[in-house]
Amino acid sequence: MTTKNNFKLLTIALLTTFLTACTIVPGGHVDNVELKDNEEAFDISPQVNAKFITPKVLAELKQAEPKASLNKKLDSQVADYNYIIGKGDVLSITVWDHPELTIPAGEFRSAGESGNVVHSDGTLFYPYIGKVKVAGLKVTEVRNLISKRLSRYIENPQIDVAVAAFRSQRTFITGEVKQPAVLPITNVPMTLLDALNASGGISPLADWRSVVLTRATAKGATEEKLDLYALYQKGDMSQNRLIQHNDIIHVPRNDALKVFVMGDVKQAQTQTLSRAGLTLAEALNNTGGMSETTGDASGIFVLRASTEKDKLVDVFQLDASNGAMLLLSTQFELKPLDIVYVTSAPVARWNRVIMQLLPTFTSIRYMSDIRNDILDDR
Numbered sequence: 001m002t003t004k005n006n007f008k009l010l011t012i013a014l015l016t017t018f019l020t021a022c023t024i025v026p027g028g029h030v031d032n033v034e035l036k037d038n039e040e041a042f043d044i045s046p047q048v049n050a051k052f053i054t055p056k057v058l059a060e061l062k063q064a065e066p067k068a069s070l071n072k073k074l075d076s077q078v079a080d081y082n083y084i085i086g087k088g089d090v091l092s093i094t095v096w097d098h099p100e101l102t103i104p105a106g107e108f109r110s111a112g113e114s115g116n117v118v119h120s121d122g123t124l125f126y127p128y129i130g131k132v133k134v135a136g137l138k139v140t141e142v143r144n145l146i147s148k149r150l151s152r153y154i155e156n157p158q159i160d161v162a163v164a165a166f167r168s169q170r171t172f173i174t175g176e177v178k179q180p181a182v183l184p185i186t187n188v189p190m191t192l193l194d195a196l197n198a199s200g201g202i203s204p205l206a207d208w209r210s211v212v213l214t215r216a217t218a219k220g221a222t223e224e225k226l227d228l229y230a231l232y233q234k235g236d237m238s239q240n241r242l243i244q245h246n247d248i249i250h251v252p253r254n255d256a257l258k259v260f261v262m263g264d265v266k267q268a269q270t271q272t273l274s275r276a277g278l279t280l281a282e283a284l285n286n287t288g289g290m291s292e293t294t295g296d297a298s299g300i301f302v303l304r305a306s307t308e309k310d311k312l313v314d315v316f317q318l319d320a321s322n323g324a325m326l327l328l329s330t331q332f333e334l335k336p337l338d339i340v341y342v343t344s345a346p347v348a349r350w351n352r353v354i355m356q357l358l359p360t361f362t363s364i365r366y367m368s369d370i371r372n373d374i375l376d377d378r
Contacts, residue, residue: 066230086168
């Protein structure tokens with residue numbers, strides 16, 4: 001029942017967006033909107049967290065910057081790494097002083113074409129000893145196994161085993177990389193950094209902070225979000241991972257990294273957050289600034305989805321009529337889907353301002369959620 005009610009409320013919000021669209025176009029003046037009696041009676045305060053942008057609020061919102069750090073767990077995994085032979089791999093087996101047991105590579109044949117193939121049942125055939133189960137074993141284990149069995153026919157056999165072609169395991173690199181690819185897992189350990197570099201690196205449209213690593217486990221598929229900004233720019237190796245068979249590395253587009261600047265600014269626009277972020281001051285400057293004749297410097301609002309269950313939106317207000325307070329805008333970091341609104345209405349009527357913006361805010365969040373649900377279902 002709650003889901004149905006939420007859907008109805010969201011639908012109403014979308015319809016209201018169209019009806020109130022004229023109030024949020026560039027230069028729109030909220031104080032020109034005439035509210036009916038029932039609208040005046042509606043108080044949205046219980047659904048809103050309203051805060052002035054102050055040094056204290058900035059300190060509360062500030063997130064710790066990633067720092068260069070080691071990844072001892074990854075270092076240990078790389079040091080202990082051993083390739084596990086699988087079905088489809090091709091092994092090169094050499095018995096010293098017994099050329100009749102070694103398949104010659106030939107001038108026009110690669111090592112992969114002239115080696116011993118691990119068949120679908122996990123075995124390979126070798127002279128004298130017949131079928132040998134090798135899938136799931138390390139190279140050193142296969143060498144010891146063949147040497148032990150072959151010793152029945154050859155005195156003290158000297159054997160070398162290597163993987164000539166890696167065909168059983170792979171990882172998938174998708175999304176905003178320059179060369180999406182399927183990469184083989186080999187006897188050289190591959191990390192997230194290695195995989196991305198092998199794919200040509202990140203494209204300009206990538207969302208650096210939301211790379212998803214999907215991995216199959218005994219309990220099902222798991223997803224982990226990793227921050228390439230912290231890894232590449234700050235040297236935070238805790239964001240690096242050892243890549244395993246069937247891992248999917250997806251680098252999403254930055255489509256969702258939008259902020260919307262509206263109201264009494266010279267050029268209302270949608271802006272994209274870069275990997276370095278975007279401050280309120282930068283967002284306003286990109287629009288050419290607020291209107292000097294009609295903009296109310298005391299009424300710069302930022303609307304953000306609230307993380308509290310009983311709240312819809314957090315509203316941050318900057319009173320830039322005091323020049324010193326304007327400096328705080330350089331420290332206020334915007335987040336994806338924030339709405340920045342500069343009003344020409346008196347600050348005392350902020351409730352009316354938010355009432356006009358609330359449908360737009362709700363509809364943007366709703367459409368973003370729908371988009372994410374569609375992408376998740378693919």
